[in-house]
Amino acid sequence: MSYLIKGARPYGEDAADILVEDGRIAAVGESLSAAGAEVVDGAGLVALPGLVDLHTHLREPGREDAETVETGSRAAALGGYTAVHAMANTDPVADTAGVVEQVWRLGRDAGLVDVVPVGAVTVGLRGERLAELGAMADSAARVRVFSDDGHCVSDPALMRRALEYVKALDGVVAQHAEEPRLTAGAQMHEGDRSARLGLTGWPAAAEEAIIARDVLLAGHVGARLHVCHVSTSGSVEILRWAKGRGVQVTAEVTPHHLLLTDECAESYDPVFKVNPPLRTDADVEALRVGLAEGVIDAVATDHAPHAVEDKETEWASARPGMLGLEQALSVVVATMVETGLLDWRGVADRMSARPAAIGRLDGHGRRLAPGEPANLLLLDPGTRAAVDPAALASRSRNSPYAGRELPGRVVATFLRGEATVLDGKATR
Amino acid sequence: MKRHLLESADLDRADATLVLDTAAQIDAALAGREVKKLPTLRGRTVVNLFFEDSTRTRISFELAAKRLSADVINFSAKGSSVSKGESLKDTALTLEAMGSDAIVVRHHASGAPHRLATWVRGSVVNAGDGTHEHPTQALLDAYTIRQRLGRLEGVRVAIVGDVLHSRVARSNVRLLATLGAEVTLVAPPTLLPVGVGSWPAEVSYDLDAVLPKADVVMMLRVQAERMNASFFPSAREYSRRYGLDARRMGALGDEAIVMHPGPMNRGMEIAAEVADSVRSTIVEQVGNGVSVRMAVLYLLLGGNEPA
Numbered sequence: 001m002s003y004l005i006k007g008a009r010p011y012g013e014d015a016a017d018i019l020v021e022d023g024r025i026a027a028v029g030e031s032l033s034a035a036g037a038e039v040v041d042g043a044g045l046v047a048l049p050g051l052v053d054l055h056t057h058l059r060e061p062g063r064e065d066a067e068t069v070e071t072g073s074r075a076a077a078l079g080g081y082t083a084v085h086a087m088a089n090t091d092p093v094a095d096t097a098g099v100v101e102q103v104w105r106l107g108r109d110a111g112l113v114d115v116v117p118v119g120a121v122t123v124g125l126r127g128e129r130l131a132e133l134g135a136m137a138d139s140a141a142r143v144r145v146f147s148d149d150g151h152c153v154s155d156p157a158l159m160r161r162a163l164e165y166v167k168a169l170d171g172v173v174a175q176h177a178e179e180p181r182l183t184a185g186a187q188m189h190e191g192d193r194s195a196r197l198g199l200t201g202w203p204a205a206a207e208e209a210i211i212a213r214d215v216l217l218a219g220h221v222g223a224r225l226h227v228c229h230v231s232t233s234g235s236v237e238i239l240r241w242a243k244g245r246g247v248q249v250t251a252e253v254t255p256h257h258l259l260l261t262d263e264c265a266e267s268y269d270p271v272f273k274v275n276p277p278l279r280t281d282a283d284v285e286a287l288r289v290g291l292a293e294g295v296i297d298a299v300a301t302d303h304a305p306h307a308v309e310d311k312e313t314e315w316a317s318a319r320p321g322m323l324g325l326e327q328a329l330s331v332v333v334a335t336m337v338e339t340g341l342l343d344w345r346g347v348a349d350r351m352s353a354r355p356a357a358i359g360r361l362d363g364h365g366r367r368l369a370p371g372e373p374a375n376l377l378l379l380d381p382g383t384r385a386a387v388d389p390a391a392l393a394s395r396s397r398n399s400p401y402a403g404r405e406l407p408g409r410v411v412a413t414f415l416r417g418e419a420t421v422l423d424g425k426a427t428r
Numbered sequence: 429m430k431r432h433l434l435e436s437a438d439l440d441r442a443d444a445t446l447v448l449d450t451a452a453q454i455d456a457a458l459a460g461r462e463v464k465k466l467p468t469l470r471g472r473t474v475v476n477l478f479f480e481d482s483t484r485t486r487i488s489f490e491l492a493a494k495r496l497s498a499d500v501i502n503f504s505a506k507g508s509s510v511s512k513g514e515s516l517k518d519t520a521l522t523l524e525a526m527g528s529d530a531i532v533v534r535h536h537a538s539g540a541p542h543r544l545a546t547w548v549r550g551s552v553v554n555a556g557d558g559t560h561e562h563p564t565q566a567l568l569d570a571y572t573i574r575q576r577l578g579r580l581e582g583v584r585v586a587i588v589g590d591v592l593h594s595r596v597a598r599s600n601v602r603l604l605a606t607l608g609a610e611v612t613l614v615a616p617p618t619l620l621p622v623g624v625g626s627w628p629a630e631v632s633y634d635l636d637a638v639l640p641k642a643d644v645v646m647m648l649r650v651q652a653e654r655m656n657a658s659f660f661p662s663a664r665e666y667s668r669r670y671g672l673d674a675r676r677m678g679a680l681g682d683e684a685i686v687m688h689p690g691p692m693n694r695g696m697e698i699a700a701e702v703a704d705s706v707r708s709t710i711v712e713q714v715g716n717g718v719s720v721r722m723a724v725l726y727l728l729l730g731g732n733e734p735a
Contacts, residue, residue, distance in 0.1 A: 192623040192625075194622075195624055195626070268540075312515070313515060315537060315538065315540075316536075
């Protein structure tokens with residue numbers, strides 16, 4: 001199947017035609033024609049490289065009632081993604097070659113995005129001893145990102161060894177930065193609002209202390225460190241300092257931390273409960289500036305589907321996490337593009353090129369240019385619509401954006417030249 | 429009045445004053461009567477939904493509803509469908525289907541009454557949620573202060589103890605500020621929440637400096653187990669620095685009163701001779717609790733005119 005996209009604007013710049021053939025971008029130029037190609041009207045649409053998510057929870061195996069690799073893949077494709085990293089905190093945990101290969105195969109069978117498994121750093125995410133990182137790296141799943149996400153690798157000696165060990169695998173340890181002794185029972189950002197709401201506070205220092213420790217360790221052993229879901233202004237400062245010193249550290253921020261604050265907790269609606277928690281206006285501002293500067297490398301969704309019964313509860317009993325795949329690009333448009341902090345090339349860099357580089361995904365995050373793999377999306381940036389959780393492709397409904405009007409609609413997504421989304425609908 | 433009483437901030441000054449005035453009228457109406465019962469809520473159903481053991485608060489609400497002639501159902505989480513895994517929402521919908529007009533809820537999770545209020549049509553009264561609020565306790569405390577001192581405006585109230593974990597403190601700070609009192613929180617810094625600076629209250633670490641200026645000293649219950657998490661080194665040290673004993677009571681002004689929401693830890697935050705002194709309002713608080721809760725139920729269910 002070949003496609004001729006007429007009149008789309010690559011990176012939001014001058015309109016051009018894009019010819020997609022044999023899984024690659026065959027040509028980019030004016031007035032292209034191709035016999036037999038399906039024509040896609042790209043007028044008014046922005047063309048971007050397919051997005052890459054470093055942080056997705058697909059819940060399979062174990063919680064197929066909340067999400068499956070297939071439903072999560074569909075949500076990802078609808079969000080403009082062509083590759084997602086599937087976090088390891090499944091049941092069983094993705095801490096062996098067997099489990100990561102299972103997830104990888106489920107992704108290949110679904111065929112909507114490249115599902116790239118993340119391997120657990122430690123056996124069972126227990127933080128006691130290293131999982132067989134080499135076996136996962138050598139498996140068909142080609143794991144390069146290792147994370148105990150949901151749990152912090154809090155033991156400093158174990159973290160040091162993990163950082164060192166993955167050097168041999170060209171891997172990276174993606175740290176969930178949360179000092180567990182400082183966050184026992186924590187429910188929301190610790191500050192004025194937690195004091196008033198009577199919800200146990202999650203201090204910014206619990207994140208910043210781990211990031212500070214880990215950048216020192218990564219610098220000391222010369223290893224790659226990636227910091228998951230950075231949420232505080234202090235974390236941005238530490239990352240800026242570490243990058244200035246030449247530490248090989250990268251970091252991600254979630255869409256929800258770019259948009260929402262702890263004010264959302266006032267309702268006690270656990271759809272806003274997430275870990276790390278929603279922070280303050282000042283943190284949101286610092287995260288946006290950090291992302292614009294490149295101190296924060298990537299936007300990653302931390303898409304975390306939960307069954308209704310795990311969210312329709314009192315706040316303290318609810319599981320943390322929120323959906324993100326289908327609205328991530330819209331949130332970035334609202335918080336970064338419409339505010340003038342990032343242009344479309346910047347969006348492509350933070351949501352495609354850099355995350356692909358961090359995950360060592362050769363076929364993703366490439367330029368929109370002839371000869372490159374045809375992983376791309378078409379976005380209608382002008383449309384604004386209120387988010388309707390019932391209309392989401394995810395199996396879960398815990399969207400924090402319910403009822404909120406957001407800009408931008410993904411019209412089409414192509415994975416290696418095949419349309420996974422056309423006219424805003426998944427093709428399979 | 430709003431439909432629910434979830435936190436002190438639900439009451440503006442006029443509402444709060446109306447509750448206190450209504451409680452006073454109820455007291456006057458029942459004073460000297462042999463049959464302590466009003467017909468106001470006949471045919472209405474009040475459910476006491478208690479997820480946490482609290483005999484005194486439950487009994488107080490039960491008595492309040494019964495004195496207003498309401499039908500009262502006591503639903504305790506222990507030994508009920510809740511212990512079999514029923515969710516708060518399903519419990520709420522069940523009670524709703526049975527025709528409850530008001531749900532009085534005590535829950536270990538902060539915000540549970542707020543969630544409940546989104547699922548039911550009747551009124552929800554917060555009878556204590558986690559470490560958040562306990563608004564009827566604050567109302568009965570305000571009622572007691574007004575009864576003893578004759579006013580609330582400008583009254584200087586010291587709230588002493590485990591503010592961090594105290595729903596009583598949160599409700600009192602908000603309500604007393606609404607009613608014009610001046611609150612000072614006294615505690616070791618470990619037992620004050622980060623963010624306390626945004627509350628309408630002064631903060632002090634020094635009980636001895638605050639006592640001579642206080643019209644009201646409200647002692648909070650402090651659990652000795654807190655020392656296991658290093659909130660303070662030992663019960664003895666806590667008591668020495670923040671306990672109200674006879675010597676400290678001597679520093680109080682002549683008219684000053686001593687309050688405690690109960691249950692007390694005698695010898696920990698309060699000495700027996702203080703608890704049993706003429707300054708102590710602890711027993712009055714219990715009696716006033718019934719009157720104030722009658723007023724709240726009456727105003728939420730019966731109407732907005734004074735009884």
